Each structure stands twice: as structure tokens, then as C-alpha cells.
Amino acid sequence: MRTFYxxxxxxxxxxxxxxxxxxxxxxxxxxxxxxxxxxxPAPSVKQLKEVNVTSTxxxxxxxxxxxxxxxxxxxxxxxxxxxxxxxxxPGVTADNNNTLQLNGRSVSVYIDGRPxxxxxxxxxxxxxxxxxxxxxxxxxxxxxxxxxDAADGAIxxxxxxxxxxxxxxxxxxxxGGFGRYARSSDGFTLNHRTKKVTLYGGYDYVxxxxxxxxxxxxxxxxxxxxxxxxxxxEERNSxxxxxxxxxxxxxxxxxxxxxxxxxxxxxxxNDNQTSLPDSLFRQTATGRQTLVNPSxxxxxxxxxxxxxxxxxxxxxxxxxxxxxxxxxxxxYFTMKEVPTGDPTYIRNNTESAINLYxxxxxxxxxxxxxxxxxxxxxxxxxxxxxTRWENQVNNKWENDAxxxxxxxxxxxxxxxxxxxxxxxxKYTIQAMVRAEHTHATGNSLTINQHFERDYxxxxxxxxxxxxxxxxxxxxxxxxxxxxxxxxxxVNPFVTYQNAYSYRQGNPNIKPVLxxxxxxxxxxNYTLFTTLGFNRVKDNLSMIFRVDPDTKVQVxxxxxxxxxxxxxxxxxxxxxxxxxxxxxxxxxxxxxDISTNMDGIAYQKSSVTAMVNMQNTFTLPKGFTAExxxxxxxxxxxxYAIMKSAGGLDFGVTKSILKNKGSLKAGIVDIFNTxxxxxxxxxxxxxxxxxxxxxxxxxxxxxxYRFGSSTVKAAKTRKNAIESxxxxxxxxxxx
Numbered sequence: 001m002r003t004f005y006x007x008x009x010x011x012x013x014x015x016x017x018x019x020x021x022x023x024x025x026x027x028x029x030x031x032x033x034x035x036x037x038x039x040x041p042a043p044s045v046k047q048l049k050e051v052n053v054t055s056t057x058x059x060x061x062x063x064x065x066x067x068x069x070x071x072x073x074x075x076x077x078x079x080x081x082x083x084x085x086x087x088x089x090p091g092v093t094a095d096n097n098n099t100l101q102l103n104g105r106s107v108s109v110y111i112d113g114r115p116x117x118x119x120x121x122x123x124x125x126x127x128x129x130x131x132x133x134x135x136x137x138x139x140x141x142x143x144x145x146x147x148x149d150a151a152d153g154a155i156x157x158x159x160x161x162x163x164x165x166x167x168x169x170x171x172x173x174x175x176g177g178f179g180r181y182a183r184s185s186d187g188f189t190l191n192h193r194t195k196k197v198t199l200y201g202g203y204d205y206v207x208x209x210x211x212x213x214x215x216x217x218x219x220x221x222x223x224x225x226x227x228x229x230x231x232x233x234e235e236r237n238s239x240x241x242x243x244x245x246x247x248x249x250x251x252x253x254x255x256x257x258x259x260x261x262x263x264x265x266x267x268x269x270n271d272n273q274t275s276l277p278d279s280l281f282r283q284t285a286t287g288r289q290t291l292v293n294p295s296x297x298x299x300x301x302x303x304x305x306x307x308x309x310x311x312x313x314x315x316x317x318x319x320x321x322x323x324x325x326x327x328x329x330x331x332y333f334t335m336k337e338v339p340t341g342d343p344t345y346i347r348n349n350t351e352s353a354i355n356l357y358x359x360x361x362x363x364x365x366x367x368x369x370x371x372x373x374x375x376x377x378x379x380x381x382x383x384x385x386x387t388r389w390e391n392q393v394n395n396k397w398e399n400d401a402x403x404x405x406x407x408x409x410x411x412x413x414x415x416x417x418x419x420x421x422x423x424x425x426k427y428t429i430q431a432m433v434r435a436e437h438t439h440a441t442g443n444s445l446t447i448n449q450h451f452e453r454d455y456x457x458x459x460x461x462x463x464x465x466x467x468x469x470x471x472x473x474x475x476x477x478x479x480x481x482x483x484x485x486x487x488x489x490v491n492p493f494v495t496y497q498n499a500y501s502y503r504q505g506n507p508n509i510k511p512v513l514x515x516x517x518x519x520x521x522x523x524n525y526t527l528f529t530t531l532g533f534n535r536v537k538d539n540l541s542m543i544f545r546v547d548p549d550t551k552v553q554v555x556x557x558x559x560x561x562x563x564x565x566x567x568x569x570x571x572x573x574x575x576x577x578x579x580x581x582x583x584x585x586x587x588x589x590x591x592d593i594s595t596n597m598d599g600i601a602y603q604k605s606s607v608t609a610m611v612n613m614q615n616t617f618t619l620p621k622g623f624t625a626e627x628x629x630x631x632x633x634x635x636x637x638x639y640a641i642m643k644s645a646g647g648l649d650f651g652v653t654k655s656i657l658k659n660k661g662s663l664k665a666g667i668v669d670i671f672n673t674x675x676x677x678x679x680x681x682x683x684x685x686x687x688x689x690x691x692x693x694x695x696x697x698x699x700x701x702x703x704y705r706f707g708s709s710t711v712k713a714a715k716t717r718k719n720a721i722e723s724x725x726x727x728x729x730x731x732x733x734x
Contacts, residue, residue, distance in 0.1 A: 059614045060090065060571055060583045062528040065463075065475055065520055067091075067571070069138040072161055073616075075626055075651025076666035078175065078701040081185075081206070082135060083127035084668070086156060088630050088647075089138055090585035090612045091569055095542075095637035095678075098124045102154040103142045104534055104565030104589055105514065106483050110157040114297060115149070117318050117356060120488065125291065129206050129238035129264055131185040133173045133701055136161045142532065143477050143518040146417050146432035146461035147362075147373065150482045153514055162200065163191040167708025177699030181209035181233075187240075191707075198256075201243040209235045216689035218546070218553065226500065226551055227275040238264045252310075253302040264291040272498045276551075279340070280333040281499050289324035308366035318356040325349045330499060345392035346496060348403070356381045370422040373432070376415065383409045387493055405493030406445040411484070413438050419461075428465040433458060436482075442490055442507055449492060451507050457482065475520045483512040485540065489557050502554045510559050513537045530569040539563035541638025543597065544685045553685075560595035560638070579618035586611050591636045600683050606641070608633040622655040639685075643677035647695065661704040669695040 061068045069089055071077045077085050087094040091103045098120050100107040109116045109123060118126055139157040148155065163169050170190040177183055187204035211233050218226040244258035270285035295318045303310035330344040362375035389403035419432025440453045463477035491505040518532035538559040546553045568588045575581045587610040594603045610632045617625040631646035651666030674695040680687040 059581075059616065060573060060585065062520070062522055062571060065141065065143060065477065065518070067140040067528070069140065071132065071135045071137050073624070073653070074132075074628075075624075075653045075664040075701075076628060076649040076668055077132040077135065078651075078664040078666065078699065078703075080132040080668060080697070080699075081128050081208075082130035082132060082158060083124050084695075085132050085135065086127060086138065086158070088612070089140060089156070090571065091140065091142070091567075091587045091610065092156070093610070093632065093635065093637075093642075095640070095642060099637075100156070102140060102156065103530075103532060103567040103569060103587065104591065105142060105154040105516065106512075107154050107156050108149070108152040110155055112160055113157060114316070115152075117354075118320065122320065122322075122488075125264065126262065126293065128208070128236070129204075129240060129262055130158070131173070131175065131187060131204055131206060133175060133185065133703065134160055134187065134189075134202075134204065142530070143479050143516050145430065145463065145477075146419065146434035146459050146479065147375065149377075149413075149415070150434055150436050150457070150459040150480075151484055153481045153483060153516075161189070163189070163193070165191070165708050166193050168192045169705065169707025171703060171705045173701065173703045175699055175701040177697055179694035179697040180211055181694065183208040183210075183697070183699075185701075196248045198246040200245070202241070204238075204240040206236070206238040206240075209233065210694040211692075213692045214689060216687055218551070219686040219688075220546075220548070220551065221684070224277060224551075228272070228498075228500065229275075230270065230272045230498070232268060232270045234266055234268045236264060236266045238262065252305060255298075255300045257296070257298040260295050262291070262293040264293075265289065266291075274498065274500050278335065280335070280337075281330060282333065283328055283330040283498050285326055285328045287324060287326035289322065291323075292319070292321045294319050310364045312362045314358075314360045316356070316358040318354070318358075320352075320354040322352045323350065328496070328498075344499070346389065346400075347392075347397070348387060348389045348496070350385070350387045352383070352385045354381065354383045370420040372418075372420060374416075374418040377413075378415070379411075379413045381409075381411045385409075385488075385491060385493075387495075389496065401446075403494045403496060404446060405491070407442065407491040407493060408445065409440070409442045409490065411438070411440040426467045428467075429463075430465075431460075431462045433460045435459075438484070440484075444492060444507075447492070449507065451490075471524045473522050476518070478517050479515070481514050481516070483514070483540065485509055485511070485557075489540070494554075500550075500552050502552065504554055504556045506557045509540065509557055510538045512540050512559070526573050528569075528571040528573075530567070532567050534563075534565040534567075536563040536565070537561075539593075539638075543639060544680055544687065545598075546685055548684065553687075558597070560593055562592075562594045564590075564592040566590040581616045583614040584611070585613075589635060593636065593638075597639075598683060602639070602682055604636065606634070606636050608635040611646075622659075624653045626651050626653075637678070639682055640678045640680045643679070645674055645676065647671070647674045657704065660706065661702065664701040664703075665699070666701075667696070667698045669697070672696040 059070050067090065071085060086092060086109070087100065092107070093101050095101070100109070100123075109118070109127070116123060116126060136159045139159060141155040141157070144152060144155050168191070170188060172188045173186065175185040185204065185206045187202060189202040190200070192199045211231065213232075214230045216228045218228070220226070240260070240262045242258065242260040244256060246254060246256035248254050266289040268287045272283040272285070274281040295316070297314060297316050300313045301310065326348050328344070328346040331339055332341045334340055356379065358377065358379045360375060360377035363373070365372040386406045387404060389400040390397040391400050413436055415434060415436040417432055417434040419430060421428065421430040435456065435458050437456045438453065442451045444450070459480045459482065461477070461479040463475060466474040468474065489505055490507045490509055492507050493505060495503040497503065513536070515535045516532060518530065521529045538561070540557060541560050543556050543558045544553055545556065566589070570586045572584045573581070589608050590605070591608075592605040596602065611630065613629045615627045619625060628649045629647065631644070633644050635642050647669040648671060649666065649668045650670060651664060653662055653664045655662055672695065674693070676691040678689055
């Protein structure tokens, strides 16, 4: 019933907008009776026809090694969520563990210049709850400088829409659609801006019911085959709120705060069947999850134009609390569908909490010979994960000591960086070094297992930019980075999925160290080329171990000895006509793994390509259309080989209500060709799997902007990502 009312509300508002547009046209011509016969005739004036001047901004631009993908005008993105948009961005891949990579490098996702501090399933849940209609653009940095945390191998910054107009204004967005099931996304923003103060806030509600269907075949010696089918339905209700303020204390001093919160509840129903050569195992599962994710940031920025310096201070608090429970009911059947044996009843209750505190200070000073940049940062993180598993025996629930675990992980990172930037004629040279001291402890209270790590490491970076002309710029950069892992990877507890599938963490995981070199060239504002190479030590990979007797498969994590990635990225932007613009992105990857797994040497190389196309068409009467497509060839993700996939999207946008409103209709994955398929084959493991999601979705989105539209003069207030993008002083927009 909630689904019906939500979809009905969105549809009603969309129809109202269409009627308002028709009424607006009707009311522009006065009725004949309204013209007085004895009125004095006005001077003869020739009425010119109204001319709508429209243009389409380039969907992809590149500046100083940062690729920008413009999202706000996209009709297909308006009905999608942030995860769907990010995972289809140029050069981005998402594997079967929901791990994002950009040009073969692990990704840290930022939102409005601040780190999201999440990864894997938690990051996907956050982005699934973020409406695409609220995103202005994506900023993709495959090789950021040492100014950023060493753990930021690559960065994707999601920049949200925010009004720059004076006075009071806001917007309302209503979106409804369906794939296999209905979904909706509704929200509003409100801003009040004066010369000295900016107040802003917003609220978003996302409802979605989606499915995931995973089928897999496992092959064993002696022609033994195990077939598994897992169908999962999830219904999510997400509420997101934010409120903030910026204060211009003086011409060079400002301060502000931002409070955000996401409140998510999810219900799931799951049907699983495992087919053995001589029997069937069927399991049903139900589960509920609540997630609360508040965060708070306060900043202070000051500087002196006379002394050419600037100081920025940020303090952050981040909390991520997730509670869930699952009930599993299983039963064996003979091949003739006759129940056999006793049914199994298993349940779990988990409470998980992450608390993070961070403080940073960044200082820049223009010296006589160069620009000095320096900063310090301290971050303290504590995660507390308490999982309780129980089995029902003789109608009584008994603790399962093999799965129950209470794990506490603490990490403190203290960092500092210093660097110089020097411009000599057409060359800009930057050199930085970052030092980080890490102290981490993990403590399993249940099994009395404890580990501690304490180390200091240095992470240098350097870049040279050459501006040959306004139409030709070159950049070469080097960086060393690290990837650390939180409690979900290092926690040794076992997670039950079904009778033949488990997951387990690995407390012996080592941090991943990476060195990257990268070169970029932009030509004539239409061609952007990137070449790079990553050398990875102790690369993290998902691994699979199978008990040959019970056929139980345990999915875990381990380090691979060496992992090399070479990548090439070409972006071509071309206005075919004044009303047609096309953008093509082609990425090539060479991946090479050399490691030792359980005493068995494993070496494999592969070459793959990814293609992304975006076409925009300016049509008469305020219409614009877009046709977008993407293709990803097969690639290695640890020991798994991800099969090829691709899709085609189409959307139309119409400006209404005197250009204060818009209607966007779109269909994503028209031919339903986005299933994820992968194969794992090494040692005694041979798996084939396919995962279908609710990827084909039709949506309609209505947006209305109200209030003042007087633009305030822009104040230079760049975040670190925008500053990084502009370090070549090259204007590479189109």
C-alpha cells in the first residue's frame, strides 16, 4: 500500500506540472471580450517571435588531471541513484564485492569535497539512497597529490547541486518510475543567501524495491556439480536531511558548518535453492536492517591578500550505526521432492557502530620563489561489531559459538604533508611528501584473538605540467599511496549465507602499497589522453576455499604478491552540429597478477577495454534528448574474471513553467544487458556465476525552482579537489 501511495503521489504531481504547462500557454492570449472597443489604439509595433536560445554544456571536460562528468542536465541520471551513476562513469568498474576502481585503482568516494569514509556494501547503501537528480557533477581523479590521504588511491568526488542565487530560493523534485518493481525519489532544497550569510538545507526521501538474482555452478572432481540459485528482494525507505550555514566574516575570512544525516530501513525476503546430485536444499530467509548515519563538519578559513596566504581548518564527526537481524529456515528434499531430515532454523542479531573523529589544518603561502603548501591531520576511528548467531535445537535457541563474535577495531592515523609549487614560464612543477603514522588494534572479545600494528610510512608525489599553448597541455605525475582495511575485512568472524556458502574476514591482511605514474595530454579542447601504470604490492583479493568433503565454500580475503596495471584513457568531445554534441571515452587496461595461493603459484594477465558514449541533441520547443551507452570487456578482479557487459540509455528533457521547471523522462539499460557474470578457476575451485539486478528502469522526474534568481558574485572558496584540478592554470573547458 505504501508503494501505491508513493508512486501515486509522484505521478499526480507530474501530471499537475503538465497541466500547468498547458494552462500557461492557454493564458498567454487574452479573450476577445477583454479588449475595450473605445480604447486608444497603441502605436503599431511589429511583434517579434520568441526565440529560445539553448545550448548543451559538454558532458565531460578535463582540467589538470581531473575529469569532470556533468550530471545535472541528464534525463537518464535524474531517475537513477548515485551508485548507478558512479558505477557507469568513464574508467570506473564495480566488481562482485561492490568494490569501485578507477583505471585499476581503488576508489575513495567524496561528497562535496569531504570523504564519505565508507566502502563496499556500506558505500553502496549510502549511494543507493542518494537521488541522481540532486547531483551536479562527478570529479574523477586517478592520481591525486600527497595533499590527500595516502589511502586515497583514486578519488571520485560527487558534487551536489547548490544554489548560488541571492535571497530565498529552493527547488522541489518528484520522481517516479519502475523496473520490475516501483520506485520513487522526492525531495526539496531551501536556501537563503545574503551578502554575509548563506543558510541552506534539504530533505530527500527514496523508496525502492529491487531484486538480485544470483545463479552459480560449482564444479568438483569426479563430475560432481553443485547448482545454487539465490533470489533476494529488498525494500528500502531512506530519509536524508542536511542543514548548513556559511558566514563571510570579512573579505578573506569565512566559517561555517554542515550537519547531515541518513536514516534507512530495509526489509528483505530471500529464497535459496542448492541442487546436489542426489538431493535439494531449500532455504527461506527474512531480515530487517536499520541504518543511522549522522555526520557533522565545521570549518574556518582565513587569509591575507597582502601576505598571499590562507589557512583552512576542518573538524569532522562521523557516525555509522547499523543494526540487523536475519532468520533462516532450511530443509532438505530428495530429488522427488520428498522432505528428508530435520529442518534447520538459524538466526542472527548484529549491532555495528563506527565512530570517527577528524581534525585537519591546511596552510598555503606564496613565497618569492614558489608556493608553499603544508598541512596536518589526525583521525581516530573505532568500530564495534557485535554478532550473535543462534541455532534452534529442540524448540530452544542455543548460541552458535562458531559464528558468534564481538570484535572491536581501533585505528589512529596522524599525518602531515609539505610541498612546493613553482611556475617557470610554461612549466608548473609540484613536489610534495606526506608522512603518516598508523596505530591499529583489533580485538575479538569472543575468541580472545588480538592483533596490533604500528608503523610510519612516507608517501611522496610529484608532477610537471607544460602548457605548450592554450590548445595543448601536458602533465606528468608520480605518487605513492596505501590502502588500509577496516573491521569488515580483518574481523575473523564467520557469516552464514546458506548451508554451502559462508564469508569470513582475515585478521592477517596487510595494507596494500601502490606506486603510480601517469601522463596526460589535452589537445584543442576536444581530445584528452591519459596513460598510466600502477605497481601494486600485497594487492587485496577475494579468495574462495572449498572443503572437498562437505562442499562448503568460504569466501574470504588475502593479499596477492604483485599486481600490475597499465591503462590508457582517451576522451573525444565533438560538436557534430550546433545542436548535436557527442562524447566518447575509451579506456584500455592491462592487468597482470603474480602470486602464491596456498602453496600454488598463480599467474595471469589480461587486456580489456571499456567504452562510454554520451550524445546530446537540442530539439525545438525546449526539448533536449540524450542517448548514452557503455560497454565493458572482460577483466580480472583478483582471482575472478568478470565477463563483458554493457547497456544503452535514452532520455528526454522539456523545460516548462517559464523555464523554472523541467520534466525528464528516461529509460536506463533499454535492452537489459547489464547482468554481472564472473568465473573463478584456480586450485580446486571452479565457479561460474551470474548476477541479475533491477537495472532496466523507466522514470519520470519533475523539478521546479522557486524564489530569487539574482546571482551573487562568486567568492573564491575552492575545496581541495577543485584546487588540485586547477594546478596547471589551464582552462580546458569546451
